[in-house]
Amino acid sequence: MSLMPYRVVWAAFLAPALALAQSIPPGTETRIANLEAAVKSAQSAGDNAWMLVSAALVLMMTGPGLALFYGGLVRRKNVLSTMMHSFVLMAVVSVIWAIAGYSLAFGEGSPVLGGLHYLFLNNVGAAPNPDYAATIPQQTYMIYQLMFAIITPALISGAFAERMKFSAMLLFTVLWLFIVYLPLAHMVWGKGGLLNAFSGGTIPCFDFAGGTVVHISSGVSALVCALYLGKRQGYRSEQMKPHSLVLSVIGACLLWVGWFGFNAGSALAASALATSAFVATHFATAAAALGWLLLEWIHNGKPSVLGGISGAVAGLVAITPASGFVKPFPAMLIGFIAGIVCYFMVTAVKSKFKYDDTLDAFGVHGAGGTVGAILTGVFATMAVNDNLKTAAGQTLPLGWVDGHAGQVLNQLAGVAISWGFAIVGTLIILKICDVLVGVRVSAEQELEGLDVSMHGEEGYNLDA
Amino acid sequence: MKKIEAIIQPHKLDDVKEALKGIGIDGMTISEVRGHGRQKGHKEVYRGMEYQVDLLPKIKLEMVVSDERSTEVIQTVVASARTGKIGDGKVFVYEVAEAIRIRNDDRGVGAL
Numbered sequence: 001m002s003l004m005p006y007r008v009v010w011a012a013f014l015a016p017a018l019a020l021a022q023s024i025p026p027g028t029e030t031r032i033a034n035l036e037a038a039v040k041s042a043q044s045a046g047d048n049a050w051m052l053v054s055a056a057l058v059l060m061m062t063g064p065g066l067a068l069f070y071g072g073l074v075r076r077k078n079v080l081s082t083m084m085h086s087f088v089l090m091a092v093v094s095v096i097w098a099i100a101g102y103s104l105a106f107g108e109g110s111p112v113l114g115g116l117h118y119l120f121l122n123n124v125g126a127a128p129n130p131d132y133a134a135t136i137p138q139q140t141y142m143i144y145q146l147m148f149a150i151i152t153p154a155l156i157s158g159a160f161a162e163r164m165k166f167s168a169m170l171l172f173t174v175l176w177l178f179i180v181y182l183p184l185a186h187m188v189w190g191k192g193g194l195l196n197a198f199s200g201g202t203i204p205c206f207d208f209a210g211g212t213v214v215h216i217s218s219g220v221s222a223l224v225c226a227l228y229l230g231k232r233q234g235y236r237s238e239q240m241k242p243h244s245l246v247l248s249v250i251g252a253c254l255l256w257v258g259w260f261g262f263n264a265g266s267a268l269a270a271s272a273l274a275t276s277a278f279v280a281t282h283f284a285t286a287a288a289a290l291g292w293l294l295l296e297w298i299h300n301g302k303p304s305v306l307g308g309i310s311g312a313v314a315g316l317v318a319i320t321p322a323s324g325f326v327k328p329f330p331a332m333l334i335g336f337i338a339g340i341v342c343y344f345m346v347t348a349v350k351s352k353f354k355y356d357d358t359l360d361a362f363g364v365h366g367a368g369g370t371v372g373a374i375l376t377g378v379f380a381t382m383a384v385n386d387n388l389k390t391a392a393g394q395t396l397p398l399g400w401v402d403g404h405a406g407q408v409l410n411q412l413a414g415v416a417i418s419w420g421f422a423i424v425g426t427l428i429i430l431k432i433c434d435v436l437v438g439v440r441v442s443a444e445q446e447l448e449g450l451d452v453s454m455h456g457e458e459g460y461n462l463d464a
Numbered sequence: 465m466k467k468i469e470a471i472i473q474p475h476k477l478d479d480v481k482e483a484l485k486g487i488g489i490d491g492m493t494i495s496e497v498r499g500h501g502r503q504k505g506h507k508e509v510y511r512g513m514e515y516q517v518d519l520l521p522k523i524k525l526e527m528v529v530s531d532e533r534s535t536e537v538i539q540t541v542v543a544s545a546r547t548g549k550i551g552d553g554k555v556f557v558y559e560v561a562e563a564i565r566i567r568n569d570d571r572g573v574g575a576l
Contacts, residue, residue: 236513360511
């Protein structure tokens with residue numbers, strides 16, 4: 001059958017339609033406006049659903065993820081105190097975030113710190129904040145960012161586990177949020193931040209989900225804590241084996257799953273970019289686990305479970321800043337390199353310099369974060385992320401693979417600023433805590449274990 | 465009366481229990497212990513930290529039997545706990561001065 005008759009029919013319909021369009025009857029504009037509103041609301045519903053799930057996933061990384069991962073690695077007498085470091089921050093940081101944290105990180109202010117516009121969550125409601133995420137309520141964005149502020153200080157606790165006073169740990173965290181985290185978060189992600197490439201930052205850095213803000217800041221601060229507090233009693237002379245690697249495996253796997261919220265959620269929408277970050281995250285983690293295992297197998301003769309999960313976490317850390325900028329294979333390479341670098345950090349480097357970074361917060365987060373931040377400058381490509389544009393709307397090249405080798409220098413500057421901020425800030429804070437409450441438990445309390453001496457409980461009452 | 469104390473491989477406990485039941489011995493006390501004789505331990509490595517683990521898990525079995533039965537019980541324990549490898553454990557035999565059943569104050573072999 002010929003198509004001709006249909007064309008004739010179309011023409012018959014089209015002619016009056018065109019005539020109609022020239023004289024839009026009253027009411028049509030309202031209907032178009034309603035339609036636009038409905039489309040917007042449908043997009044917002046999709047994006048908001050994903051972002052709420054992502055927020056929950058990131059909280060799951062701290063508790064139970066990190067609590068189990070770290071809890072399993074310490075001795076039995078310190079399991080609860082170590083899990084408490086993660087758990088209590090879910091409460092403490094949340095309260096601070098509502099009072100002033102969100103405002104100081106994301107309010108409009110100076111290039112290094114946000115303003116007071118959102119103090120006590122004023123002006124943070126259902127309306128989106130187009131500076132950050134135009135399709136979701138600002139409240140969603142606020143609660144999502146809170147989960148990052150919770151896990152970051154929890155990561156540091158890996159360095160002072162088994163010997164820091166609980167009171168000092170609380171004071172340390174509160175001060176650390178104000179002096180280190182909030183300024184860094186503002187610099188990298190806040191509107192007009194010094195390092196924010198997408199908001200006219202003077203030093204344009206790419207940090208998709210927190211390589212500098214979360215991992216370098218926590219990892220480097222962790223090293224400062226480990227050095228300041230000194231070694232645990234009996235370090236390297238007594239056995240300090242992880243009391244339950246079973247808990248650690250569960251924790252590490254929860255971290256892996258939760259990290260999809262951390263990285264893919266950082267697209268701030270249920271978009272193709274979120275998928276790309278999800279994919280990059282997964283492949284980097286797989287390659288990092290294999291990298292660590294392989295090296296350990298060659299070096300020690302046996303591939304360990306702890307090695308596998310440590311490698312996976314190193315990969316998750318390293319891909320964090322790059323996740324929304326790189327393709328799957330470069331992601332795998334970043335993960336693999338991070339697995340190998342972090343293995344050397346926690347074995348060779350730690351034993352050479354003899355610092356007691358109890359759970360390798362520096363060796364994994366500091367080192368992995370630094371590797372990831374630098375390699376982001378190499379592999380970031382506009383083929384994945386076309387959000388960097390000129391004023392005229394032209395897409396700009398991102399990293400070295402796009403021919404913009406100078407980005408590596410920008411990344412190095414961002415890394416240096418984060419390192420410097422973390423070192424100086426943490427030293428000052430530790431000094432304050434030491435003067436006010438004393439940072440380290442007594443020798444007797446340490447021997448007894450922090451579960452009993454700090455919290456009056458034991459983790460395992462198997463005869464109860 | 466003799467007290468027979470056997471330190472054996474944990475995985476041989478069921479074999480020893482079965483063998484003892486076979487000759488009519490069903491009273492015993494066991495505990496989980498750690499130790500080593502000539503057996504060497506093993507190396508464990510956690511993120512590059514090496515630990516030599518030389519105190520290995522063992523099971524300690526204790527029972528008190530009449531003098532007449534002691535030889536047979538010792539032979540049964542030794543035969544059923546043996547794998548032929550280093551680490552199989554040891555049996556120690558002691559003289560027992562008295563045995564008392566707490567429930568009714570029975571004394572001597574009758575209390576066993």
